Amino acid sequence: MQLTKKSTEVKAGALGLNRRQFLKNAGVTTGGIAAASMLGTGMIKKAEAASTDLSQPVEVKRTICSACAVGCGIYAEVQNGVWTGQEPAFDHPFNAGGHCAKGAAIREHGHSTKRVKYPMKLEGGKWKKLSWEQAINEIGDKMLEIKETSGPDSVYFMGSAKFSNEGAYMYRKFAALWGTNNIDHSARICHSTSVAGVANTWGYGAQSNSFNDIRNAKNIFLIGANPAEAHPVSLQHILTAKERGATITVADPRFSRTAAHAHIHLPLRPGTDIPLVYGLMWHIFENGWEDKNFMEQRAWGMDKIREEVKRWTPEEVENVTGCSREAVYAAAKHMHENRPGTVIWCMGGTQHTVGNANTRIYSILQLVLGNMGIPGGGTNIFRGHDNVQGATDMGLLFDNLPGYYGLTTAAWQHWCRVWDLPFEQVKANFDPNQYLGKDPMTTPGMPCSRWHDGVLEDKANLAQKDHLRLAFFWGQSVNTQSRQMEVRDGLDKLETVVVVDPYPTMAGVMHRRTDGVYLLPAATQFECEGSLNNSGRSVQWRQQVVEPLFESKNDLEIMYRLAKRVGIADDFTKKIKVTNNLPDADDIMREYTVGMRSVGYTGWSPERVKAHTMNWGDFSREDLQAKGGANKGETYGLPWPCWGTPEQKHPGTHILYRTGMNVNQGGGNFRARFGVEFEGESILADGSASKDAEIQDGYPEFSDVLLKQLGWWDELTDEEKVAAEGRTWATDLSGGIVRVALAHNMVPYGNAKARCRVWTFPDEIPVHREPLYTPRRDLIAKYPTHEDMRVHRLPTLFKTIQDKVIADDLDKKYPLIATSGRLVEYEGGGEESRSSAWLAELQQEMFVEINPADATDRGIRDGDDVWLEGAEGGRIKIKAMVTPRVLPGTTWMPYHFAGVMHDEELQYPESGGVSTKPYVVGESANTALTYGYDPVAQMQETKASLCQIEKA
Amino acid sequence: MAQMKFMCDTKRCIECNGCVVACKNENSEAVEWGIQRRRVVTINDGQPGEASISVACMHCDDAPCMKVCPANVFSKTEDGIVLHDKDRCIGCGYCLYACPFGAPQFPKKSVFGGKGKMDKCTFCAGGPNTEAGSAEEKVKYGANRIAEGKLPMCAELCSTKALLAGDAGMVSDIYRERVVGRGHENAGWEK
Amino acid sequence: NGGEIAPQAGNEAEVVWQAIQQGAEGRTTSLNEHHPQLINSYDLRMLDWRNDWLSYAMFFALFGMIAVFIAFIAINGISKLEKGFSGKMVYRWSKTDVFLHWLAAIPCLLLCVTGLVLLSGKFIIEPLLGTGAFAGMANVSKLVHDYMAIPFMLGWIIISIKWAKNQIPARYDLDWFMVVGGYINFGPFKGKHPHAGFANAGEKLFFWAFVLFGLVISVSGVILLFPNLVEPSRTVSMIAVLAHGAAAIVLCAFSIVHIFMATVMSEGGVDCMISGYCDENWAIQHHDLWYDEIKANGTLKYMEK
Numbered sequence A: 001m002q003l004t005k006k007s008t009e010v011k012a013g014a015l016g017l018n019r020r021q022f023l024k025n026a027g028v029t030t031g032g033i034a035a036a037s038m039l040g041t042g043m044i045k046k047a048e049a050a051s052t053d054l055s056q057p058v059e060v061k062r063t064i065c066s067a068c069a070v071g072c073g074i075y076a077e078v079q080n081g082v083w084t085g086q087e088p089a090f091d092h093p094f095n096a097g098g099h100c101a102k103g104a105a106i107r108e109h110g111h112s113t114k115r116v117k118y119p120m121k122l123e124g125g126k127w128k129k130l131s132w133e134q135a136i137n138e139i140g141d142k143m144l145e146i147k148e149t150s151g152p153d154s155v156y157f158m159g160s161a162k163f164s165n166e167g168a169y170m171y172r173k174f175a176a177l178w179g180t181n182n183i184d185h186s187a188r189i190c191h192s193t194s195v196a197g198v199a200n201t202w203g204y205g206a207q208s209n210s211f212n213d214i215r216n217a218k219n220i221f222l223i224g225a226n227p228a229e230a231h232p233v234s235l236q237h238i239l240t241a242k243e244r245g246a247t248i249t250v251a252d253p254r255f256s257r258t259a260a261h262a263h264i265h266l267p268l269r270p271g272t273d274i275p276l277v278y279g280l281m282w283h284i285f286e287n288g289w290e291d292k293n294f295m296e297q298r299a300w301g302m303d304k305i306r307e308e309v310k311r312w313t314p315e316e317v318e319n320v321t322g323c324s325r326e327a328v329y330a331a332a333k334h335m336h337e338n339r340p341g342t343v344i345w346c347m348g349g350t351q352h353t354v355g356n357a358n359t360r361i362y363s364i365l366q367l368v369l370g371n372m373g374i375p376g377g378g379t380n381i382f383r384g385h386d387n388v389q390g391a392t393d394m395g396l397l398f399d400n401l402p403g404y405y406g407l408t409t410a411a412w413q414h415w416c417r418v419w420d421l422p423f424e425q426v427k428a429n430f431d432p433n434q435y436l437g438k439d440p441m442t443t444p445g446m447p448c449s450r451w452h453d454g455v456l457e458d459k460a461n462l463a464q465k466d467h468l469r470l471a472f473f474w475g476q477s478v479n480t481q482s483r484q485m486e487v488r489d490g491l492d493k494l495e496t497v498v499v500v501d502p503y504p505t506m507a508g509v510m511h512r513r514t515d516g517v518y519l520l521p522a523a524t525q526f527e528c529e530g531s532l533n534n535s536g537r538s539v540q541w542r543q544q545v546v547e548p549l550f551e552s553k554n555d556l557e558i559m560y561r562l563a564k565r566v567g568i569a570d571d572f573t574k575k576i577k578v579t580n581n582l583p584d585a586d587d588i589m590r591e592y593t594v595g596m597r598s599v600g601y602t603g604w605s606p607e608r609v610k611a612h613t614m615n616w617g618d619f620s621r622e623d624l625q626a627k628g629g630a631n632k633g634e635t636y637g638l639p640w641p642c643w644g645t646p647e648q649k650h651p652g653t654h655i656l657y658r659t660g661m662n663v664n665q666g667g668g669n670f671r672a673r674f675g676v677e678f679e680g681e682s683i684l685a686d687g688s689a690s691k692d693a694e695i696q697d698g699y700p701e702f703s704d705v706l707l708k709q710l711g712w713w714d715e716l717t718d719e720e721k722v723a724a725e726g727r728t729w730a731t732d733l734s735g736g737i738v739r740v741a742l743a744h745n746m747v748p749y750g751n752a753k754a755r756c757r758v759w760t761f762p763d764e765i766p767v768h769r770e771p772l773y774t775p776r777r778d779l780i781a782k783y784p785t786h787e788d789m790r791v792h793r794l795p796t797l798f799k800t801i802q803d804k805v806i807a808d809d810l811d812k813k814y815p816l817i818a819t820s821g822r823l824v825e826y827e828g829g830g831e832e833s834r835s836s837a838w839l840a841e842l843q844q845e846m847f848v849e850i851n852p853a854d855a856t857d858r859g860i861r862d863g864d865d866v867w868l869e870g871a872e873g874g875r876i877k878i879k880a881m882v883t884p885r886v887l888p889g890t891t892w893m894p895y896h897f898a899g900v901m902h903d904e905e906l907q908y909p910e911s912g913g914v915s916t917k918p919y920v921v922g923e924s925a926n927t928a929l930t931y932g933y934d935p936v937a938q939m940q941e942t943k944a945s946l947c948q949i950e951k952a
Numbered sequence B: 001m002a003q004m005k006f007m008c009d010t011k012r013c014i015e016c017n018g019c020v021v022a023c024k025n026e027n028s029e030a031v032e033w034g035i036q037r038r039r040v041v042t043i044n045d046g047q048p049g050e051a052s053i054s055v056a057c058m059h060c061d062d063a064p065c066m067k068v069c070p071a072n073v074f075s076k077t078e079d080g081i082v083l084h085d086k087d088r089c090i091g092c093g094y095c096l097y098a099c100p101f102g103a104p105q106f107p108k109k110s111v112f113g114g115k116g117k118m119d120k121c122t123f124c125a126g127g128p129n130t131e132a133g134s135a136e137e138k139v140k141y142g143a144n145r146i147a148e149g150k151l152p153m154c155a156e157l158c159s160t161k162a163l164l165a166g167d168a169g170m171v172s173d174i175y176r177e178r179v180v181g182r183g184h185e186n187a188g189w190e191k
Numbered sequence C: 001n002g003g004e005i006a007p008q009a010g011n012e013a014e015v016v017w018q019a020i021q022q023g024a025e026g027r028t029t030s031l032n033e034h035h036p037q038l039i040n041s042y043d044l045r046m047l048d049w050r051n052d053w054l055s056y057a058m059f060f061a062l063f064g065m066i067a068v069f070i071a072f073i074a075i076n077g078i079s080k081l082e083k084g085f086s087g088k089m090v091y092r093w094s095k096t097d098v099f100l101h102w103l104a105a106i107p108c109l110l111l112c113v114t115g116l117v118l119l120s121g122k123f124i125i126e127p128l129l130g131t132g133a134f135a136g137m138a139n140v141s142k143l144v145h146d147y148m149a150i151p152f153m154l155g156w157i158i159i160s161i162k163w164a165k166n167q168i169p170a171r172y173d174l175d176w177f178m179v180v181g182g183y184i185n186f187g188p189f190k191g192k193h194p195h196a197g198f199a200n201a202g203e204k205l206f207f208w209a210f211v212l213f214g215l216v217i218s219v220s221g222v223i224l225l226f227p228n229l230v231e232p233s234r235t236v237s238m239i240a241v242l243a244h245g246a247a248a249i250v251l252c253a254f255s256i257v258h259i260f261m262a263t264v265m266s267e268g269g270v271d272c273m274i275s276g277y278c279d280e281n282w283a284i285q286h287h288d289l290w291y292d293e294i295k296a297n298g299t300l301k302y303m304e305k
């Protein structure tokens, strides 16, 4: 859009209002501002404008949109410390200046006067203002008391995908030093099934290519993803591909905004992705469209898949999924005729009791088509929050340490070395006893999806000493968990609730407590600096745009203060500079890049990352490569794995598993992560390797042993040898093993086949299992769910629920399928985006999409009030949107609303004389959504349940 | 002289409301809750043939609003931008009746009498009779990007480059190039 | 419903465009009641009619009619009471009637003037008085017009009902027209005094014009004044503007004639709407049948001194 644009600079004095002063004032005065806030935003703006100082010069800061994982760049204009304007970043390689509603609102988003302005505490039913000092002291003391009586596992650390990498890493480290694995974040209820499923297929659980690379696709298969609303700027790339001739198929129960741009729409019944994909494969195998060569060289266990495919004849596929033979055939034909093809998936696939299997079947489809490791191909797993990729990498998970090292003793030892702390000392922080045969330090903790079960479940059923008693909700809003009624009970039963968030969130609002709730105002990422990873594994740096507003504080500072109070501060920042209680972001990055070897963070440094961010314009939109300039030849954001040391200047890996390229330029192959053989069969790659690799065949991951076997051990320096002895590429802190592997153009993590059979999972290959709350009882016998099982610390029900559906005729009482998802205007639980006047204005009402046929049966017209009741009895009063977007028998709800429960408005605290109640509130979809968890990842089932709707 | 125009490429518009909010952001001082200078309309919603279009004031050549306004509120700049003078508006609503695109909007929803000062898209060119970039202009009309040598914020921030703004000739050239280019390399995307 | 395979047609855009031009409505997140529709199409010539014709006609209806009348009187002279004033005042209108008259009349005058500013001002007044002055006038006019509309409508509706019985056309009204009411002081009409009842044919014509165009103007005015209550569409509103203007022209022209008749033309006429009484000679000259009637049935009442 650079038509007649003359400059990107704004003339000084062209705009300006003293926003910061206004907001600061709002924090301390009462009354006047409160009155002003009643008048609506228009009035507030006018009041601000009065204090305008037009003579202030404009500073331009680079930051990244915080609303989704596309990672769009933004120029923020700051005058006198106030964020006064936003300019399009035309030169940004991801978005070329484009933004969806949320990005366009970023100046307001997160800067609302509805924020929590100072530490607060609920006492005797009243909200009280606290000093930071007192708040930290009280919370820290309570933690210590709990640790004393119930052990460290009774404190729950809910973290955030909004954290910077540095924040996420330090939070994980905090929990580790506190002595618990009861830490998790929204990735659990987002892509945990992808991470588990995909990592177990070929090595890394991340998007294999990038948004930009979709431009090179000739066929695009979107299944369970609606990027037109959830990743709007990615459509820039998807539509480019379309305009260059790519065909698009969308498999989604709804005719979504994305489907509107597709050539083929496959309206499958929610929860039947596996049959649909097998159905596609049926046509592919039937017609010999598979890539036999690829499958032979790089995929293992395909026989079992071929066998299963036979079962999914077009008739059975249509019976189970509802998709016609013709449509499925047409989609399969496109996949065959238009290569390379990419597969994009998101929550429609992941949020199911069969989520992990869904993500595996999508991956297997790409193996069958030979679409992995090439431009225009790959599994483009669109991640959710702005830094969910980073937070996941940083092990902000109940079952991992940073870098996906797991929770084994070896993993702990690795990180203890990175932290420069004795393992025994770290171990001593944990509860040393075993519960139900499990050792807390090496057993995954409570999942984000079910922390409330950790409060409510019978103590005898928990694999830890006691219930959760204190929980931090640090950048995560609990209305995003299903079973809201239990979530509410869980909040009520906790002894202490600590919300660390710019907003009070539902954790601070929806309980029925009179005491023991703390609200600590966290600054948003625009008030801090740090790095974040977009969905495509590219890291970007956010410059600090403004100082923390009101009395809010950087997450890192809050963590550090708390660490001091609970006595772990020295360990916490042993190698990190701390100024005024604020740990240094650069130092933190230097620490974790050393440890995060398994994902190849080692090539990153604050300097390199900043150099990319400060030179957006150097990188090509086509392949993210800098064609010139200081970063010449590098891929934007150094997508991991970025091998070696920063000095080695690895360009980053734009496309994972790309055999057509030298590993030193970003090439690779599937990871040898699961040993070298299974049941006597080799699972290493066969006759395939990355370009120039000295061994043009499969090989195991590099370790001291392998180096010695290959006779390359002596290529290590003497110091490296010491460090490498007894270690692998992933745990050798000297980096010698990696260096040698790269010198031979070989991939440090080995070269194996992708495995279609994950023998460690409940279902070795993906098989269809009907949702717990299925409308098709006739299919249960043939496709039953799992037996009940214990997953880590919690018992998990499957068959019990499905049996109950039949026994109690729940499918008859609740005949409509309930699914949920996203609106482009709101983000996540929505407390933040509904507090942005510009966004809130656009969606003022919670609603359910219902087909005209179902609506007519119920006498419901568009815009009517209705009661929607979920299959577990959760009732919500919302508006009906009568639309053909959903098929008869299916309903869909956005999940961004909260603040109303069972038609009752919740009470929000006042802060700084302004109510923190967002501009728009509404019933949460999750009040009506029901039980159901993935057996591997503990993902909640928020996409396939049952409900009934009646006119209110 | 340039003739400024908008053009929305329905093949690209994804109804993301980016343009709508971009306008709110850029003109935040002038545009209050309830007034959207730009809106996105989706026809055939939820069915094959669904298409979304972003609309605001089209800065018509022979502008009906201008013709009908009893108070002579409208003026056309030499760039073909139709501006409105809020000081003169009497809130009669004629422009709303006459405008084919539903662009004019009113802040007041009172039952009796005037509707308040009409507001509509200014092509991010501020208003007449105010100093470009002044605080007064900001509060009354919003940004004056044209004076800064920039184009409208809504188009500049459009997520998919569906919305084009600029000189009519250039806009239609780009669009034509795209239409011709559809199915070919690049397809006019860099514009 | 097993899946859609979208047509690969190249003319999709055409189809969409056609639907839009025909006023198709869609979904939008804007809550503005007009926003679901992309294009509201109506006959754009309406705007030209208003600008090119109505605005000048309105101007003529006011200033033009005044000029015509002044010229007419200059040539023709006024209608004098042939026998002069008798000094005896005959009861003709009740106090209520007088009140009602002014309830409608004063707003009516203001509405005409302010309406003129709105309809013709931009074309005629602004070029004469300049932008600044006109802007102020337009603003005031709008306000005055809005508020005057209410008393006017009140007066109009009551008058229309209450006075109608006196305004039923009769046979002799035709004769009245044949001699133009006897107001012409030259040619074959000179000195003719046609018969007239309580109201003469001219007054009846004015009355019914007042009722009819008052209706049009009130209905269209209400549409414009209370858009949120009644506004069915922008096109109807646009039509209302035109209808309002057209009716205003007629009413305005009639009002000018009426005022001239009552004040200047017909000596002694204006007393009727000041005191409610008219001079006996006036009654005999202008409303002989009425005078005869009240005299005969004894309802004739003189003003007490």
Ligand SMILES: Nc1nc2c(c(=O)[nH]1)N[C@H]1C(S)=C(S)[C@@H](COP(=O)(O)OP(=O)(O)OC[C@H]3O[C@@H](n4cnc5c(=O)[nH]c(N)nc54)[C@H](O)[C@@H]3O)O[C@H]1N2
Residues within 6 Å of the ligand: A067, A068, A069, A102, A190, A191, A223, A224, A225, A226, A227, A229, A230, A231, A251, A252, A253, A254, A256, A268, A269, A270, A271, A272, A273, A345, A346, A347, A348, A349, A382, A383, A384, A385, A819, A820, A821, A822, A823, A824, A825, A826, A827, A828, A829, A892, A943, A944
């Ligand atoms: N505007 C906005 N953007 C966001 C977010 C946001 O909150 N708001 N959140 C971000 C986050 S955290 C995430 S994870 C992503 C999520 O992005 P998406 O996953 O693309 O978004 P959803 O709307 O949750 O789900 C996508 C589609 O899945 C469909 N679906 C439902 N059930 C099934 C099923 O059984 N099978 C299949 N194949 N499809 C099904 C739904 O109809 C829906 O259209 O978006 C990110 N971007």
Ligand SMILES: Nc1nc2c(c(=O)[nH]1)N[C@H]1C(S)=C(S)[C@@H](COP(=O)(O)OP(=O)(O)OC[C@H]3O[C@@H](n4cnc5c(=O)[nH]c(N)nc54)[C@H](O)[C@@H]3O)O[C@H]1N2
Residues within 6 Å of the ligand: A160, A161, A162, A163, A186, A187, A189, A190, A191, A347, A351, A384, A385, A474, A475, A476, A477, A478, A479, A480, A481, A482, A500, A501, A502, A503, A505, A522, A523, A524, A525, A555, A820, A821, A822, A827, A828, A829, A830, A831, A832, A895, A925, A926, A929, A942
């Ligand atoms: N029914 C249903 N439920 C769902 C889904 C669905 O599709 N359907 N989707 C699921 C998915 S994919 C996800 S990812 C989750 C999302 O669930 P959440 O992660 O709970 O969603 P958000 O509301 O975005 O929560 C982020 C919080 O972080 C706060 N925050 C922002 N910046 C900062 C910061 O810098 N520091 C701190 N401390 N806090 C900050 C925000 O104010 C906000 O409260 O919801 C899940 N729930």
Ligand code: HEM
Residues within 6 Å of the ligand: B070, B091, B092, C050, C058, C107, C108, C111, C112, C114, C115, C116, C118, C119, C120, C141, C142, C143, C145, C146, C149, C150, C152, C153, C217, C218, C220, C221, C222, C224, C225, C241, C242, C244, C245, C247, C248, C249, C251, C252
């Ligand atoms: C003798 C009676 C009236 C006359 C002569 C008159 C005349 C006019 C004229 C000439 C216009 C301008 C039309 C245009 O610009 O095209 C106008 C506008 C208008 N009139 Fe009247 N009108 C009269 C009574 C009324 C009444 C009874 C109402 C309301 C119930 C009304 C409400 C309006 C409104 C709302 C407008 C639009 C302008 C504005 O909002 O001020 N008018 N009128």
Ligand code: HEM
Residues within 6 Å of the ligand: C092, C101, C104, C105, C106, C108, C109, C159, C163, C198, C199, C202, C203, C204, C206, C207, C210, C255, C258, C259, C262, C263, C269, C270, C271, C272, C273
């Ligand atoms: C200065 C202005 C006016 C004067 C001096 C005036 C005077 C009069 C007089 C003297 C009569 C009584 C005639 C009779 O007794 O036969 C009359 C009647 C009437 N006037 Fe007016 N009038 C004025 C303005 C208006 C206006 C502006 C209207 C409304 C548009 C109006 C509406 C009527 C009506 C409806 C009647 C009854 C019918 C009739 O007798 O003609 N008058 N007026």
Ligand code: SF4
Residues within 6 Å of the ligand: A065, A066, A067, A068, A069, A070, A071, A072, A095, A098, A099, A100, A101, A102, A103, A104, A230, A231, A232, A233, A234
């Ligand atoms: S929400 Fe996502 S697509 Fe929209 S502007 Fe932000 S990063 Fe870009």
Ligand code: SF4
Residues within 6 Å of the ligand: B056, B057, B058, B059, B060, B063, B064, B065, B066, B082, B095, B098, B099, B100, B101, B102, B103, B104, B120
């Ligand atoms: S307001 Fe309407 S009529 Fe006037 S220029 Fe804009 S689009 Fe055209």
Ligand code: SF4
Residues within 6 Å of the ligand: B068, B069, B070, B071, B072, B073, B074, B084, B088, B089, B090, B091, B092, B093, B094, B095, B096, B104, B118
């Ligand atoms: S509302 Fe204002 S701008 Fe519109 S026609 Fe009336 S005076 Fe003119």
Ligand code: SF4
Residues within 6 Å of the ligand: B022, B023, B024, B026, B027, B037, B038, B056, B120, B121, B122, B123, B124, B125, B152, B153, B154, B155
């Ligand atoms: S041109 Fe400016 S004022 Fe007009 S819609 Fe776009 S952003 Fe808003």
Ligand code: SF4
Residues within 6 Å of the ligand: A099, A100, B008, B012, B013, B014, B015, B016, B017, B018, B019, B020, B040, B052, B053, B054, B157, B158, B159, B160, B161, B162, B163
């Ligand atoms: S920003 Fe662009 S794509 Fe999004 S709604 Fe507006 S015009 Fe359409």
Ligand SMILES: [Mo]
Residues within 6 Å of the ligand: A186, A189, A190, A191, A383, A384, A385
């Ligand atoms: Mo997510």
